[in-house]
Amino acid sequence: MTQEPIPQPPPIGEIRFFDSIRPPLSQGDYRMEMKQSFPEKVGITPTGMNPSEQQYKFFTVNGSRWSIDPLTVHSRYPPKNEQNVILDLTLPKIVFQSKTLPWERIVNEQNKQLPWMSLLLLREDEFNICDYYPVAESTEIDSSSNSVPIKLLEIPSSLLKSIAPTSSEVELLAHGLQVNPRDKELCGSDEDGLFSVILSNRIPSEPNTKYHTFLVSLEDSINELPNENQIQYLTSPPVRKSTMDMSARFAGAEKAARKSNTKPSYKKAEKATRKSNTKLSYKKAEKNVSVKEAGPVKVHVGRKVKLLVLDYWKFKTGDGGDFESKIKNIRFRKKEEDLSMAGDLGSVYDFAKELEQEESYYEPALLGNDMDPDISANSYLLTDIVEDDGITRPCLYRGPCIAVPTTHQPKQKPYENSDDARGIEPSTGFDVIHHSAAFELGRLLAMSDPNFIASMSRWRRLWNKKEAMNKYRDLTISSSPILKDFSKEHLANQTIKTLLQTSVVSQASEKYKDLVAEKVLIEDSIQFEQDIPMPGNGMEFDDSKLDNINVVIDDNVVSTSLLNQIDYRGLDK
Amino acid sequence: MIDANIGSSDITIMSDFLSKKYFHFEDSEEMAWGSVVSWLSRLRLLEGVPFPYIVPSEGMLPNDSIRFFHVDRNWLDALVDGALSVGIIDSRGALAATKTEKREELYQKLMNELNEREITANPYRRSIAAYSKVEGLHFEQIRGLKLDAKFTALGQLFSGIKYEMGGSITGFLLRSSIVRDYPGIEISAYFAPQFVKQQSEDAYHEDYLLDTLRQVRLSETIMICLFNGVPSHLRIKEPSEGIRLGVDTSPGQDIHSNGIWKFQADCKDIDGNLEVINPNHPIEYKSIPVSIRKGTNDTSVLKISDLLTVDGWSGGLEKGGLVATQLMQFPYQQDFQYDSVIQFVRTDPESNAKRPSRVNSNSIVIDESFVENVGNEVERKNNAGDQ
Numbered sequence: 027m028t029q030e031p032i033p034q035p036p037p038i039g040e041i042r043f044f045d046s047i048r049p050p051l052s053q054g055d056y057r058m059e060m061k062q063s064f065p066e067k068v069g070i071t072p073t074g075m076n077p078s079e080q081q082y083k084f085f086t087v088n089g090s091r092w093s094i095d096p097l098t099v100h101s102r103y104p105p106k107n108e109q110n111v112i113l114d115l116t117l118p119k120i121v122f123q124s125k126t127l128p129w130e131r132i133v134n135e136q137n138k139q140l141p142w143m144s145l146l147l148l149r150e151d152e153f154n155i156c157d158y159y160p161v162a163e164s165t166e167i168d169s170s171s172n173s174v175p176i177k178l179l180e181i182p183s184s185l186l187k188s189i190a191p192t193s194s195e196v197e198l199l200a201h202g203l204q205v206n207p208r209d210k211e212l213c214g215s216d217e218d219g220l221f222s223v224i225l226s227n228r229i230p231s232e233p234n235t236k237y238h239t240f241l242v243s244l245e246d247s248i249n250e251l252p253n254e255n256q257i258q259y260l261t262s263p264p265v266r267k268s269t270m271d272m273s274a275r276f277a278g279a280e281k282a283a284r285k286s287n288t289k290p291s292y293k294k295a296e297k298a299t300r301k302s303n304t305k306l307s308y309k310k311a312e313k314n315v316s317v318k319e320a321g322p323v324k325v326h327v328g329r330k331v332k333l334l335v336l337d338y339w340k341f342k343t344g345d346g347g348d349f350e351s352k353i354k355n356i357r358f359r360k361k362e363e364d365l366s367m368a369g370d371l372g373s374v375y376d377f378a379k380e381l382e383q384e385e386s387y388y389e390p391a392l393l394g395n396d397m398d399p400d401i402s403a404n405s406y407l408l409t410d411i412v413e414d415d416g417i418t419r420p421c422l423y424r425g426p427c428i429a430v431p432t433t434h435q436p437k438q439k440p441y442e443n444s445d446d447a448r449g450i451e452p453s454t455g456f457d458v459i460h461h462s463a464a465f466e467l468g469r470l471l472a473m474s475d476p477n478f479i480a481s482m483s484r485w486r487r488l489w490n491k492k493e494a495m496n497k498y499r500d501l502t503i504s505s506s507p508i509l510k511d512f513s514k515e516h517l518a519n520q521t522i523k524t525l526l527q528t529s530v531v532s533q534a535s536e537k538y539k540d541l542v543a544e545k546v547l548i549e550d551s552i553q554f555e556q557d558i559p560m561p562g563n564g565m566e567f568d569d570s571k572l573d574n575i576n577v578v579i580d581d582n583v584v585s586t587s588l589l590n591q592i593d594y595r596g597l598d599k
Numbered sequence: 600m601i602d603a604n605i606g607s608s609d610i611t612i613m614s615d616f617l618s619k620k621y622f623h624f625e626d627s628e629e630m631a632w633g634s635v636v637s638w639l640s641r642l643r644l645l646e647g648v649p650f651p652y653i654v655p656s657e658g659m660l661p662n663d664s665i666r667f668f669h670v671d672r673n674w675l676d677a678l679v680d681g682a683l684s685v686g687i688i689d690s691r692g693a694l695a696a697t698k699t700e701k702r703e704e705l706y707q708k709l710m711n712e713l714n715e716r717e718i719t720a721n722p723y724r725r726s727i728a729a730y731s732k733v734e735g736l737h738f739e740q741i742r743g744l745k746l747d748a749k750f751t752a753l754g755q756l757f758s759g760i761k762y763e764m765g766g767s768i769t770g771f772l773l774r775s776s777i778v779r780d781y782p783g784i785e786i787s788a789y790f791a792p793q794f795v796k797q798q799s800e801d802a803y804h805e806d807y808l809l810d811t812l813r814q815v816r817l818s819e820t821i822m823i824c825l826f827n828g829v830p831s832h833l834r835i836k837e838p839s840e841g842i843r844l845g846v847d848t849s850p851g852q853d854i855h856s857n858g859i860w861k862f863q864a865d866c867k868d869i870d871g872n873l874e875v876i877n878p879n880h881p882i883e884y885k886s887i888p889v890s891i892r893k894g895t896n897d898t899s900v901l902k903i904s905d906l907l908t909v910d911g912w913s914g915g916l917e918k919g920g921l922v923a924t925q926l927m928q929f930p931y932q933q934d935f936q937y938d939s940v941i942q943f944v945r946t947d948p949e950s951n952a953k954r955p956s957r958v959n960s961n962s963i964v965i966d967e968s969f970v971e972n973v974g975n976e977v978e979r980k981n982n983a984g985d986q
Binding site for chain 1: 626627628631632634635638642645647648649652653654655656658659660661663664665666667668669670671672673674675676677678679680681682683684685686687694696699702703706707710765767770771772773775776777779780781782783784785786787805808811814829835836837838839840841842843844845846847848858859860861862871890891892893894895897898899900901902903904906907916917918919920921922923924926927928931933
């Protein structure tokens with residue numbers, strides 16, 4: 027077994043399956059070791075520190091045991107509460123957005139690959155001999171734990187053994203998969219295209235029957251699953267129910283009813299009632315009893331197994347309701363010659379069934395064209411507007427999504443108010459309000475978001491400041507003598523501080539040019555040619571001899587004049 | 600056995616780059632500007648726009664329907680103008696500049712930035728789209744680089760990928776229980792006008808794929824999808840992660856027939872292709888018999904381990920992944936094709952606006968009788984009390 031990094035998403039239309047996607051750290055207790063070494067001496071001074079420090083920290087990695095986050099459930103098949111599930115031999119399944127969820131807890135130390143959950147499918151008659159408690163407490167399952175609200179299923183052991191996967195099959199019923207998320211709807215924040223799936227091992231096979239699907243935790247229940255050697259498989263066509271002896275079934279039902287009235291079970295019902303404190307739960311207990319008395323159910327006597335339910339949904343079988351039949355049901359509107367008539371709605375398949383009559387026109391099915399009542403060919407809706415004078419007048423509106431392509435006419439500057447955005451329809455004189463409506467909407471949406479207003483006003487302030495700075499900078503450059511020495515391009519990347527300093531230095535050198543020249547003249551008369559270093563003759567340059575010249579540009583003089591030169595007024599704008 | 604570990608992928612790195620590209624600022628002014636632009640770019644993809652503004656009349660989108668549309672960019676501009684107007688506090692207008700030319704320049708800059716940002720509004724989606732255009736070898740080199748160098752290389756990579764900006768945006772609204780029951784529905788739009796009116800699979804090729812700008816559920820049963828461009832072909836597919844996994848009956852039987860005691864699954868090879876026994880007509884495919892458990896009073900509980908009995912899978916999937924592959928059924932897909940790609944706008948060059956109007960008068964219906972009809976229609980509707 028190798029652990030490989032997750033590959034890039036497959037091309038669109040392909041699916042990549044994984045046997046499992048395990049979390050980077052599996053469930054368990056971990057010890058973190060931290061080491062740091064210190065020098066014994068720094069230079070010659072001993073530090074007095076321990077040369078190596080070591081510390082341990084402990085932590086536990088644990089999956090959520092008692093429940094799963096409902097938001098991690100990406101989809102269920104057949105869909106929850108679907109009333110018309112087609113019998114197409116498809117296994118029910120639940121898909122999680124969390125790619126590692128089924129492998130986050132370890133139920134069997136010997137086989138860490140084993141998922142900790144399994145999906146059970148119960149027929150309505152089987153469900154009736156089980157007890158489902160949507161409100162129970164975790165102490166029912168594990169008395170050592172703290173009390174946590176859970177969902178609980180009590181299922182006869184024999185029933186569980188006949189329908190549940192064997193312990194070796196559990197592993198086969200979980201997989202991970204990766205798809206390309208590029209063409210997918212964004213589902214929450216999880217957009218990496220990785221999912222995990224738990225399949226059931228049972229298909230819904232009876233028409234017009236209710237089915238109940240339970241995602242149960244296998245933790246501490248793994249031994250309740252059937253063993254391969256306890257299971258028999260059909261080797262010839264089975265005897266159908268209709269040929270079964272009815273009296274035998276009735277006897278079975280009575281027995282089941284008696285069984286369900288035994289004390290432990292009844293107590294359980296009471297207990298659930300007390301805990302949830304709702305009538306519903308009590309009613310449910312009653313209903314269970316009455317159903318069991320009347321209903322012809324198969325006998326499942328014996329011990330009941332308590333299973334922790336992580337997710338539960340039900341559906342009913344029928345003869346449609348799958349993706350294919352639903353999408354084929356999508357309806358289009360037929361075009362009518364008379365504009366005031368709304369065309370019939372029907373699916374492409376309905377229209378195709380009709381006679382191949384004169385060209386019935388229903389495609390492309392555009393949003394808001396004259397196939398819809400009230401809407402014009404180019405998506406205008408005639409509506410009313412109450413003007414500022416209080417009079418209601420007709421006007422035309424259309425949304426951002428329209429049936430015809432329009433030419434984009436970029437404006438030079440934004441509309442400044444919504445009246446600015448109003449238009450008129452030339453032939454009728456009706457006001458066209460869609461731009462004003464959009465303007466008002468944009469304004470309202472912006473106003474409702476304080477963050478946007480804050481960034482907008484912040485930007486205005488900062489932008490003005492930046493503009494003022496730039497203006498000042500331009501002024502500084504244009505009025506200063508440094509332009510003689512540097513090109514504008516060269517100055518563009520300099521900070522304003524550098525510019526100021528350079529400019530002051532140049533100005534100062536202008537100002538003191540005569541002085542410097544005079545000084546140079548004086549010093550020219552001094553003989554020190556032999557002291558001036560010549561390249562290559564190895565003589566050092568003596569600073570002290572040049573000090574006299576440097577004194578001329580005094581630091582204090584420069585800084586005072588710098589202060590006097592800066593026009594701070596420009597910065598306040 | 601193929602198990603996966605969690606690590607960051609190339610796509611994640613690319614998407615990080617894209618998101619950081621817009622969050623890397625020279626100074627605080629740019630930072631504030633960046634946040635304004637990012638808010639407006641979301642607005643431009645109709646985020647937060649109330650549904651009645653998009654679909655003003657109920658008849659436009661009945662139950663179980665799909666309706667295609669063009670997005671009116673002029674409308675979006677007006678929407679952005681409205682949002683900008685909250686910045687008007689003095690005569691300098693929404694954009695702070697004093698000079699008109701400067702203001703207009705800023706406005707153009709904003710609009711251009713918005714055009715780019717609507718494409719990259721979702722960095723992850725954008726990266727996947729870009730990734731498919733980059734040669735694998737090229738990325739091999741980038742992967743080895745250090746973070747800074749990697750970002751520089753990625754910047755070059757992205758600037759090398761051309762995409763259409765500021766062009767037509769189109770889309771559709773889908774109202775059906777599919778949206779609720781099949782989350783993760785897969786929708787691809789293609790621009791391949793040469794294949795219109797042909798039953799050709801060629802149109803649905805990666806090369807013609809248009810970028811999806813936004814695909815989101817507006818309510819439990821309504822989905823909106825926006826594309827960058829005008830598609831000629833559209834394919835809606837059952838979500839791959841929700842692909843049907845199931846078995847078949849033996850030939851000549853169905854689930855209702857009596858006497859079923861075994862199911863079968865189509866045998867697939869390691870690439871997921873059907874294994875063929877006889878390639879001649881009629882093609883025969885290899886199948887795996889699947890046993891059914893006794894004692895459930897119906898034929899429903901499968902012997903899952905039967906599906907492991909296939910050859911040629913060594914080194915590939917061994918457990919859950921193998922079972923899923925063998926049970927895989929073909930997903931259903933619904934294709935849509937435009938009748939005509941180019942639609943002509945009704946225009947009347949003779950008409951003159953009565954007062955200066957910024958509305959694109961080209962697109963307003965000129966036919967007076969139409970408006971009469973619309974008026975009658977509205978009246979009729981009110982009298983009847985229903986639609």
